[in-house]
Amino acid sequence: MRIIVVGLGNQGRKRLKVAGADAVGTVDPVAPDADWRRIEDVPPDCFDAALVCTPDGPKLELLARLLGHGKHVLVEKPLFASAGGLARLDALARANAAVCYTAYNHRFEPHFERMAGLIRSGELGRVYRCRLSYGNGTARDVRDSVWRDQGAGVLPDLGSHLLDTLLFWFGDLDAPFRIWSASRFENRAFDHVVAGARGMIVFEIEMSLLNWRNQFTCDILAENGSAHIDSLCKWGPSVFTRRHRVLPSGRPPEDAITVVRSDPTWTLEYAHFKRLCETGGPGNMGNDRVINAILDDLAVQALEGHGT
Known part of the structure; x- marks a missing residue:
């Protein structure tokens, strides 16, 4: 599975290390060693899944874009959104056979x-x-x-x-x-x-x-x-x-x-995420709904x- 890491803060660099040879690139607006500055710059056909390690603000837009293109996503907790927002992400994931998994390591x-x-x-x-x-x-x-x-x-x-x-x-x-x-x-x-x-x-x-x-x-x-x-x-x-x-x-x-x-x-959580992607899920947005409420x-x- 080909992975990109979005966000190169502390969490993103940990995720990048764990992904190892699966990682094909990184996205960050300011990190000098990132391969791309914006998710829009990444060719969609070069990766299968993304590890999203950004602050809360950009998460929903990033997830919508990734899931809309059929990309599996592991996103750092917490995933804050309204019930309607989570329902829309869930619908996008289902429609595009993508897994959306919030990380609770x-x-x-x-x-x-x-x-x-x-x-x-x-x-x-x-x-x-x-x-x-x-x-x-x-x-x-x-x-x-x-x-x-x-x-x-x-x-x-x-x-x-x-x-x-x-x-x-x-x-x-x-x-x-x-x-x-x-x-x-x-x-x-x-x-x-x-x-x-x-x-x-x-x-x-x-x-x-x-x-x-x-x-x-x-x-x-x-x-x-x-x-x-x-x-x-x-x-x-x-x-x-x-x-x-x-x-x-x-x-x-x-x-x-x-x-x-x-x-x-x-490492164990990343292996679990890969299994979900290989088997078609499910993700855990039901868990997010309860926690958010x-x-x-x-x-x-x-x-x-x-x-x-």
């Missing part, structure tokens, strides 16, 4: 796949609560960016990953999400947000630019015990812990698995009354 973390399997096995029994926390220390970097420190800030940036993780593990999210706190401690946009939903399972998601060190944690409390993830592969040792409940009480037996390896998710609602709540 954390699905390919070894412990994320392990957690999905544990939940689906039923071994945990009834799941009571799932808490996800994702933070880094990029508040100053974001504040200094022309286009990143605006709108709802950290909410769509990291919140999209966390919502996608819940969809991956649990499928349906049966209750509306509400902002529990939204703060602008250092930035113009929100740099720390906590939100949640109280349905059959209580979900809590925390997003922060103020952790000073990269951090991901997950805690699932359930009828037959609990399950936990501490960190992602890209940040060093990633630990999965399964605790088996002792009744009526007592110290639970504990199984812990530690993974120490370089980040495998980019929740994030849109949370952004309204945060901007209207929780910006402390």
Whole structure:
């Protein structure tokens, strides 16, 4: 499969490296080493698919052009569009037998796949609560960016990953999400947000630019015990812990698995995208619709009354 990379920022260069020999060219309006400045300059017959790694603004126009020409697309998350906008992209993809896939590489973390399997096995029994926390220390970097420190800030940036993780593990999210706190401690946009939903399972998601060190944690409390993830592969040792409940009480037996390896998710996700292209999909715009609807609602709540 012949690939072009559109956008040569940090993400684009990572994607270019992973694509390796599949890459036939790059597009960027300013990068001196790009092969083309505009997507319109690229001969349509020289590539089969595009990895779109641009800021949010140009994405929809780029996707419409690519899908309209029957080109498969992997686009960096989040893919923000109205329900009508996503429906139009979906129609273009179907009409032209093209795959449109929004990249959520954390699905390919070894412990994320392990957690999905544990939940689906039923071994945990009834799941009571799932808490996800994702933070880094990029508040100053974001504040200094022309286009990143605006709108709802950290909410769509990291919140999209966390919502996608819940969809991956649990499928349906049966209750509306509400902002529990939204703060602008250092930035113009929100740099720390906590939100949640109280349905059959209580979900809590925390997003922060103020952790000073990269951090991901997950805690699932359930009828037959609990399950936990501490960190992602890209940040060093990633630990999965399964605790088996002792009744009526007592110290639970504990199984812990530690993974120490370089980040495998980019390569695994690219291989997944190639398989989708080879088999005809499907893409994952249904996932985008759910994430967009929740994030849109949370952004309204945060901007209207929780910006402390």
